[in-house]
Amino acid sequence: MLKIKRVPTVVSNYQKDEAADESVGCGRNCLGACCINGARLPLYACKNLEKSREKIVVSHEAEEPPVAFLESLVLGEWEDRFQRGLFRYDVTACETKVIPGKYGFVAQLNEGRHLKKRPTEFRVDKVLQSFDGSKFNFTKVGQEELLFQFEAGEDGQVQFFPCMPLDPENSFSVVAINVSPIEYGHVLLIPRVLDCLPQRIDHKSLLLAVHMAAEAANPYFRLGYNSLGAFATINHLHFQAYYLAMPFPLERAPTKKMITTVSGVKISELLNYPVRSLLFEGGSSMQDLSDTVSDACVCLQNNNIPFNILIADCGRQIFVMPQCYAEKQALGEVSPEVLETQVNPAVWEISGHMVLKRKEDYEGASEENAWRLLAEASLSEERFKEVNTLIFEAIGCSDQEEDLEGTIVHQQIPNGGVNQKSNRIHGGPITNGTASECIVLQ
Amino acid sequence: MSLAEESSDSVFTEKEEEEESFNRRYTLWIKEALDELPHNFTITDPFLSGHPIVFASLGFLKMTGYSRAEVIGRNGKFFQGPKTNRRSIMEIREAIREERSVQVSLLNYRKSGSPFWMLFHMIPVFGRDDGKVINFVAVQVPISGRDHHHRKLTSVGDDVSSLDHSELVFGSCRREVCFGNFVQHQDHRALPVECDDDEQGLEDWEYCEASESEKLRAAEAINNVLSVLTRYSELSGRLVCGKRCCLRGVDCLSSSLVISLGRIKQSFVLTNPCIPDMPIIYASDAFLTLTGYKRHEVLGQNCRFLSGVDTDSSVLYEMKECILKGQSCTVQILNYSNRKDKSTFWNLLHISPVRNASGKTAYFVGVQVEASCRNTESKELRPETKQLSVVGAVRVAVRSSFMVTC
Numbered sequence: 042m043l044k045i046k047r048v049p050t051v052v053s054n055y056q057k058d059e060a061a062d063e064s065v066g067c068g069r070n071c072l073g074a075c076c077i078n079g080a081r082l083p084l085y086a087c088k089n090l091e092k093s094r095e096k097i098v099v100s101h102e103a104e105e106p107p108v109a110f111l112e113s114l115v116l117g118e119w120e121d122r123f124q125r126g127l128f129r130y131d132v133t134a135c136e137t138k139v140i141p142g143k144y145g146f147v148a149q150l151n152e153g154r155h156l157k158k159r160p161t162e163f164r165v166d167k168v169l170q171s172f173d174g175s176k177f178n179f180t181k182v183g184q185e186e187l188l189f190q191f192e193a194g195e196d197g198q199v200q201f202f203p204c205m206p207l208d209p210e211n212s213f214s215v216v217a218i219n220v221s222p223i224e225y226g227h228v229l230l231i232p233r234v235l236d237c238l239p240q241r242i243d244h245k246s247l248l249l250a251v252h253m254a255a256e257a258a259n260p261y262f263r264l265g266y267n268s269l270g271a272f273a274t275i276n277h278l279h280f281q282a283y284y285l286a287m288p289f290p291l292e293r294a295p296t297k298k299m300i301t302t303v304s305g306v307k308i309s310e311l312l313n314y315p316v317r318s319l320l321f322e323g324g325s326s327m328q329d330l331s332d333t334v335s336d337a338c339v340c341l342q343n344n345n346i347p348f349n350i351l352i353a354d355c356g357r358q359i360f361v362m363p364q365c366y367a368e369k370q371a372l373g374e375v376s377p378e379v380l381e382t383q384v385n386p387a388v389w390e391i392s393g394h395m396v397l398k399r400k401e402d403y404e405g406a407s408e409e410n411a412w413r414l415l416a417e418a419s420l421s422e423e424r425f426k427e428v429n430t431l432i433f434e435a436i437g438c439s440d441q442e443e444d445l446e447g448t449i450v451h452q453q454i455p456n457g458g459v460n461q462k463s464n465r466i467h468g469g470p471i472t473n474g475t476a477s478e479c480i481v482l483q
Numbered sequence: 484m485s486l487a488e489e490s491s492d493s494v495f496t497e498k499e500e501e502e503e504s505f506n507r508r509y510t511l512w513i514k515e516a517l518d519e520l521p522h523n524f525t526i527t528d529p530f531l532s533g534h535p536i537v538f539a540s541l542g543f544l545k546m547t548g549y550s551r552a553e554v555i556g557r558n559g560k561f562f563q564g565p566k567t568n569r570r571s572i573m574e575i576r577e578a579i580r581e582e583r584s585v586q587v588s589l590l591n592y593r594k595s596g597s598p599f600w601m602l603f604h605m606i607p608v609f610g611r612d613d614g615k616v617i618n619f620v621a622v623q624v625p626i627s628g629r630d631h632h633h634r635k636l637t638s639v640g641d642d643v644s645s646l647d648h649s650e651l652v653f654g655s656c657r658r659e660v661c662f663g664n665f666v667q668h669q670d671h672r673a674l675p676v677e678c679d680d681d682e683q684g685l686e687d688w689e690y691c692e693a694s695e696s697e698k699l700r701a702a703e704a705i706n707n708v709l710s711v712l713t714r715y716s717e718l719s720g721r722l723v724c725g726k727r728c729c730l731r732g733v734d735c736l737s738s739s740l741v742i743s744l745g746r747i748k749q750s751f752v753l754t755n756p757c758i759p760d761m762p763i764i765y766a767s768d769a770f771l772t773l774t775g776y777k778r779h780e781v782l783g784q785n786c787r788f789l790s791g792v793d794t795d796s797s798v799l800y801e802m803k804e805c806i807l808k809g810q811s812c813t814v815q816i817l818n819y820s821n822r823k824d825k826s827t828f829w830n831l832l833h834i835s836p837v838r839n840a841s842g843k844t845a846y847f848v849g850v851q852v853e854a855s856c857r858n859t860e861s862k863e864l865r866p867e868t869k870q871l872s873v874v875g876a877v878r879v880a881v882r883s884s885f886m887v888t889c
Contacts, residue, residue, distance in 0.1 A: 113864060113876075117864060124871075135842055200862075225875070225878050286884070
């Protein structure tokens with residue numbers, strides 16, 4: 042058994058108490074049956090994307106758009122928790138800078154973010170793992186860490202209810218604070234929290250996340266996702282989001298179009314970026330875009346390929362980044378200098394926002410170092426091509442051709458061929474053909 | 484119809500302000516002089532809320548089909564549409580944020596709704612004495628794409644040398660670096676010159692490269708506009724120039740910070756605790772409306788001008804203590820307005836220290852809520868949440884307003 046030591050990030054004030062978990066009664070004001078009676082939160086039901094799409098497309102923005110309602114809600118509630126001292130540290134007191142260079146990687150010196158903890162087990166070699174109620178999950182967070190309920194509304198209008206009861210019968214989704222924030226406003230979106238979904242992408246949940254990005258109406262508010270094996274810390278379905286008013290290096294990378302699907306979703310690959318990634322955009326509706334990405338992610342999950350997702354540009358651009366850092370780490374293939382920084386390349390790091398624990402790493406931060414770290418997470422070119430083929434098959438665009446003059450040409454390859462191919466690649470790490478079991482000590 | 488007729492009172496005062504500041508910098512004759520130039524261009528003011536256009540040339544109006552009144556006060560995004568390339572939009576936004584120039588091909592839309600490609604070339608114009616960005620000037624040169632646009636790969640492949648430019652979306656890295664990689668291909672490949680007269684296809688082009696002569700025309704136009712601005716700024720004594728001649732002063736906010744702050748529609752001020760007497764360095768439009776003062780009357784002043792005879796001095800003391808300790812607080816304080824009726828109002832004031840990227844406190848934010856206005860409409864955010872959201876938005880704006888060293 043391969044073992045690697047990893048220090049996770051604490052996202053909830055109750056995560057530390059994991060050991061003293063199973064107690065009688067609670068007193069923590071959590072979301073369990075013990076405390077949920079009478080609990081209330083504001084509810085934000087966002088406008089139905091389809092019904093309001095007309096408006097989005099047709100209206101030209103007359104000016105720098107004013108702070109949107111959802112943004113005010115997130116920032117106002119976050120500031121409230123901030124002033125109440127619910128965060129483990131003041132993230133705005135952490136020095137941050139843009140690293141000079143082509144891409145503008147952002148570095149932050151944050152010595153307080155990572156906490157030493159007793160080792161627990163968390164398999165890093167399996168992207169799909171069942172929910173384990175005995176481990177920390179979001180039903181155990183204190184209600185004061187929750188900001189509001191969020192749902193995809195039915196209407197063409199936003200609906201807001203300042204004080205809506207939490208109804209355990211009616212599967213609700215919540216937005217919570219991340220008590221170890223990377224930046225001001227760092228929140229977690231937890232779809233259908235009481236359903237205890239494991240950390241894996243499904244169509245409905247990704248669509249909810251895309252709704253949130255669109256609703257925030259601010260290109261500097263992105264949502265991110267880490268699969269298991271790609272540095273998700275908690276196996277309970279959640280997305281993260283925060284504000285950073287500058288473009289991520291990932292968003293700046295040049296792209297090359299690969300194919301366009303029948304529903305008009307354009308898929309491009311990134312060029313000149315340390316982590317080989319795909320960009321999904323377009324589509325005849327936001328749902329088309331979201332569903333196409335979900336199809337791709339489900340494919341990755343089923344093939345045990347860890348990945349990260351970045352939802353950017355108000356939900357118009359979705360990046361999918363398959364990675365293999367954890368596996369490389371377990372096999373001892375990551376360079377020691379990179380390992381020493383103890384930076385795990387999760388979605389924000391891959392996007393170009395590096396949170397550094399040691400002063401020397403921060404002082405010496407360079408585009409070269411950042412590049413080198415991220416490159417370790419990337420799939421090889423060959424492996425990336427294999428993975429793309431898998432994805433394109435899964436979304437129904439196998440053996441794509443360049444599109445000519447607006448028409449899209451697909452060729453479906455016979456099913457037999459498809460299955461054989463995917464079996465060969467299934468679960469295989471990059472170096473050899475055997476899937477080794479690895480355990481990460483935390 | 485004209486913008487003024489559609490708009491509410493607050494927009495009207497904005498227009499006055501924008502006229503005023505443009506004329507004060509360049510004198511009343513500037514508009515005539517600019518109207519004599521044949522080019523298509525717009526001039527924007529990043530210090531006005533919404534970063535609006537304050538001048539649009541006749542050529543620009545002709546190109547887009549709008550009247551002057553329909554354009555003045557709009558943000559440049561007004562001319563973008565669903566098929567405008569998102570990367571190009573980001574590139575422009577970043578150039579504004581970093582206060583530098585940019586040149587990019589862009590798909591815009593006329594009043595009729597029909598799209599057209601143009602080469603967009605924008606530069607910042609700096610105040611010579613304070614290093615602040617006074618305006619952005621943007622020139623638009625329509626391009627036909629004859630030389631180079633979407634198309635034609637005979638073979639599918641990852642062979643980099645056979646990459647068709649048009650399929651590549653240029654990242655918004657520094658242009659010179661980006662182009663460094665690709666210009667070579669452009670020169671070495673003998674690309675077929677596509678002559679596409681069909682306008683219908685152009686909305687779907689991935690990119691539309693401008694010819695060398697079109698680029699030169701853009702550069703020439705920029706220089707001409709800049710000359711006129713420089714010349715007329717000499718007349719008023721408030722000189723501008725195309726390059727930053729001095730470091731932006733400590734109490735001068737960057738234009739990008741001002742643009743971000745301009746998105747916040749509530750009443751608030753930023754004060755600088757590091758400067759003697761903690762002056763106001765930013766005041767939102769809503770603050771000016773609430774208090775009845777003009778911007779130039781409040782900038783540089785300590786907030787005490789809002790206090791008067793009946794203002795509780797113990798409350799003032801409490802605030803002072805919080806500021807010294809670097810803490811937030813909320814107080815209810817009687818303020819004296821400069822509105823026509825010179826009325827007093829109860830101000831539910833929240834103040835909080837705000838850090839910048841260095842992690843140190845750079846400003847204090849003060850958010851004013853007129854007590855009588857605290858309606859608890861059921862479908863709105865609680866007043867406390869609204870007030871705190873201003874603090875949050877200011878924190879994000881201030882923290883993010885650190886720039887790439889050029």
